[in-house]
Amino acid sequence: MARILTGIQSTGTPHLGNILGAIIPAIELSSDPKNQSLFFIADLHSFTTIKDKELLRKNTYSTAACWLAFGFDTDKNIFYRQSDVSIVCELTWYLSCFTPYPMLSNSHSFKDKSDKLSEVNTGLFTYPVLMAADILLYDANIVPVGKDQKQHLEITRDIANSFNHKFPNSLTIPQEKIDKKVMTIPGTDGQKMSKSYNNFIDIFLPEKKLKKQIMSIITDSISVDDPKDPENCTVFKLFELIADKSDVLELEKKYRHGGYGYGHAKKDLFEVMLEKYKSQRELYNHYINNQSLIEQKLIKGAEKANEIATTVLDRVRKNIGY
Numbered sequence: 001m002a003r004i005l006t007g008i009q010s011t012g013t014p015h016l017g018n019i020l021g022a023i024i025p026a027i028e029l030s031s032d033p034k035n036q037s038l039f040f041i042a043d044l045h046s047f048t049t050i051k052d053k054e055l056l057r058k059n060t061y062s063t064a065a066c067w068l069a070f071g072f073d074t075d076k077n078i079f080y081r082q083s084d085v086s087i088v089c090e091l092t093w094y095l096s097c098f099t100p101y102p103m104l105s106n107s108h109s110f111k112d113k114s115d116k117l118s119e120v121n122t123g124l125f126t127y128p129v130l131m132a133a134d135i136l137l138y139d140a141n142i143v144p145v146g147k148d149q150k151q152h153l154e155i156t157r158d159i160a161n162s163f164n165h166k167f168p169n170s171l172t173i174p175q176e177k178i179d180k181k182v183m184t185i186p187g188t189d190g191q192k193m194s195k196s197y198n199n200f201i202d203i204f205l206p207e208k209k210l211k212k213q214i215m216s217i218i219t220d221s222i223s224v225d226d227p228k229d230p231e232n233c234t235v236f237k238l239f240e241l242i243a244d245k246s247d248v249l250e251l252e253k254k255y256r257h258g259g260y261g262y263g264h265a266k267k268d269l270f271e272v273m274l275e276k277y278k279s280q281r282e283l284y285n286h287y288i289n290n291q292s293l294i295e296q297k298l299i300k301g302a303e304k305a306n307e308i309a310t311t312v313l314d315r316v317r318k319n320i321g322y
Contacts, residue, residue: 002035005140005174007042007082010059011050014066015200017185017193020241023070026144029177030077037077038138038305039067041298044082044089044130048123064294065287066204069280074297082134084302085309092126092133094316098162099129099155108151132156137309139172150176167319171312185241186234188217201238203277204284214270215263224261235265243272 006026008014014023030037041060050056060081072079082088104110109127113120123130131152135143136159145153153176160171184192187199194200201213217235222228230236230252240248251268254260274281287294 002141003139004029004035004037004142004144004177005039005135005138006037006144007040007045007134008063008067009042010046010056010063011195012059013062013202013204015193015195015202016238017187017200019066019070019203020185022144023067027067027070027072029142029144030072035142037072038140038308039072039077039079040085040134040305041081042134045127048121048127061288061291061294064298065284068287068294068297069204069283074301078301078304078308079297080301080305081298084298085137085305087306087309087313088130088133088137091137091313091316092130094320095132095136095159095163096126096129098166099126099132099159103155103158104128107155128152128155129159132159135174136160136171137312138305139308139312140174141172142177143174144177150178167316170316170319186237188213188234190218190234203273204281207274210273211270214273215266217266217269219262222262224264225258227258228255228260228262230255233262233265235262235269239265239269239272242276247272 004026006022008018008022026037026039029035030039041063043056043060046056046059050059064079064081067079068074104125107128110120110125113124132155135153135156143153143156153174157173160173164170164173187193187197188201189197189199191197191199201210203210205213217238219233219235230240233255236251236255239251243251251265255265
């Protein structure tokens with residue numbers, strides 16, 4: 001049995017890019033009876049930037065509600081809040097003693113903000129070590145990651161190998177899994193969808209607000225009458241990711257024929273999005289309006305996660321000599 005682990009920061013409701021690039025592929029992996037999946041809400045990582053307790057709690061619930069709405073089986077697998085397994089911080093310390101400074105100074109999470117060092121806290125600098133502990137604490141075999149997280153998994157492997165060289169048979173070395181089909185999801189401006197760029201689509205918004213987001217997608221100025229190139233259109237690329245193949249082919253014909261404007265395409269994208277995610281939108285709202293259900297699942301998951309984590313940490317302590 002392969003043990004699969006993935007986490008997502010509680011920085012608000014996951015957007016379409018998160019869902020297509022991480023959540024759906026991870027849930028599909030978890031559906032394999034040969035696998036055991038551990039999915040966690042990375043609220044400790046979120047604390048590097050969010051210091052408001054109410055916002056942290058709200059973001060945790062909205063993130064969890066999304067995973068649950070897309071069908072993650074919390075009975076078969078393990079679903080927990082990172083901060084509920086506090087011994088991850090102890091392992092982080094052990095691993096940090098094997099992590100060279102240059103490794104962290106070259107990590108993307110630090111370098112992206114290194115031009116404003118006064119705004120970089122130690123938590124952000126040591127982010128990759130906590131991420132390594134998140135993975136290694138559970139003897140994870142496979143970690144689904146996006147292209148932008150690949151470096152952090154490489155850091156995890158390097159730290160674990162260094163640790164095992166000194167203290168053999170302490171940590172399981174994880175393998176990455178990247179779904180190349182949805183490695184980069186375009187946002188409303190054509191760049192990678194990201195909250196940092198404020199170009200994301202939130203599929204759980206009320207219909208009017210969701211439609212407004214979709215209608216804001218940037219397109220070129222080709223007139224309604226003229227043919228259009230679907231391969232260079234963000235609206236088409238998003239439609240292609242979520243619609244049935246027959247509908248995609250039909251939309252492509254409309255683009256290439258002409259007499260079909262981007263406004264029409266955006267409306268079609270909006271309609272297919274409502275239809276595609278109808279049940280997920282309903283489930284999401286159900287959980288958000290009944291947060292005690294989310295809390296019950298997270299607490300139950302934390303109990304299971306702590307059992308695995310304690311076993312691994314006891315092994316590490318013994319090997320170290322504590």
